Amino acid sequence: MLCNVYLRSVILQTRRIGRFTEGRSVLTNNIRKSLCINWRQNYISSYCAFSKTLRMMVDTGANAGGRPMVDILQDKEDHGGFASGGWKSEDGKLSCGYSSYRGKRVTMEDFFDVKRTKIDGQIVSIFGIFDGHGGSRAAEFLKEHLFENLMKHPHFLTETKLAISETYQQTDKDFLESEKDTYRDDGSTASTAVLVGNHLYVANVGDSRTVISKAGKAIPLSDDHKPNRSDERKRIENAGGIVMWAGTWRVGGVLAMSRAFGNRMLKQFVVAEPEIQDLEIDEAFELLVLASDGLWDVVPNEDAVSIAMTEEEPEVAARKLVDTAYSRGSADNITCIVVRFHHEKLPQQPTTKTEPEEEKTATKTEPEEEKTATKTEHEEEKKVEI
Structure with missing residues (x-):
């Protein structure tokens, strides 16, 4: 009798623990889902903004x-x-x-x-x-x-x-x-x-x-503003500083540039x-x-x-x-x-040299023809004289 009562008590406690564990599991799952959704949304929005x-x-x-x-x-x-x-x-x-x-x-x-x-x-x-x-x-x-x-x-x-x-x-x-x-x-x-x-x-x-x-x-x-530049060295020394060699020329033996x-x-x-x-x-x-x-x-x-x-x-x-x-x-x-x-390229000007060139060619042709004709006449005159 005592054993049965004890076993019944253990079973009831086990059921209660099971219900509690199940409830806690559901709660945990809900929290986990909520956190995942929030994290995912925050991550996406942050990533997009970034x-x-x-x-x-x-x-x-x-x-x-x-x-x-x-x-x-x-x-x-x-x-x-x-x-x-x-x-x-x-x-x-x-x-x-x-x-x-x-x-x-x-x-x-x-x-x-x-x-x-x-x-x-x-x-x-x-x-x-x-x-x-x-x-x-x-x-x-x-x-x-x-x-x-x-x-x-x-x-x-x-x-x-x-x-x-x-x-x-x-x-x-x-x-x-x-x-x-x-x-x-x-x-x-x-x-x-x-x-x-x-x-x-x-x-x-x-x-x-x-x-x-x-x-x-x-x-x-x-x-470059280097301490060994003559004008920079003079400026530094006039201000009470020194220029020293320490692997390279440095202001006060420390800084390898004279302006900063x-x-x-x-x-x-x-x-x-x-x-x-x-x-x-x-x-x-x-x-x-x-x-x-x-x-x-x-x-x-x-x-x-x-x-x-x-x-x-x-x-x-x-x-x-x-x-x-x-x-x-x-x-x-x-x-x-x-x-x-990127400089703008000027549009090409239309060709306007054709007419003057033709005119110039025509002008050149006439004297040449005239000169040739004159030369021929002189040659004929010379032949006639001969």
Whole structure:
């Protein structure tokens, strides 16, 4: 009797446990389904937003006055630190390609930026290479703020060179202020090209470089800021600094360039004042190459232009330049932008030389016939005399 009661109790408890387990299983399955659905929906929406951003982002509040600005971002990127992409203007007059590769470095400190907008009826295209050193924060700060600050300058269109110079130096101050509570002391170069209509302004701080091709000839539009440059060395020494050899010429034996953004500890000597060149773009100019020193260390200006000229698509040209630099032994991050100018070909004029040529031929024929006739008459007269 006791055994039967005990067995009956065990069976009842087992049934209760079974019901509880079944209910908990159902609840768990429902929770799992809900989580999976939510995760899947969030993943899809996030992925779509991410893909859309990678292709192209239009920021309607990016500059003063709410002018629409196209910010051309990376199209392709893999886990090897490589990114590339291309873009062409709506009017077909300009196209660009960019390629960036971490290379043999453990970290990526190169950044780049390409923007296009319209200000007071003028089409403005801006391209920039920012090569960080001692960290990536300075280069990233320039990508985020330099061009934004430039387009907000009140004299951007009327006094562009002044606007560029003041914006460079103010952005440098802004970066140092943002980093005042940190122990980092990283810096960055900047080589930028600003195209306002057909007028090109190239500004440079550091040892990144911009080269233009004119009738197939490579023309540098910037001069690397190296401490052993005579004028740079004089400027540094006049400010109380020294230039020393430490594997290469360095400011204070530390920094291998004489101008840069950031570098708080050397700011008295390492300034962010840009050197600026400007010129009008005409049909003789074919393309522009901007790159970090990871390219220029192993690829001369003439080689860069000749390699870029072999490719019609700027993105292919940029990738080819990066591949060439890597294959030639570049040990640095390598980033390159190629800008190609597409000039409108003048329509061929209708041939108008036919009538004058015929007229000229006819004019020539008559004297020749007259001369021949005269010569024949003289010969007959001579024969008669004989």
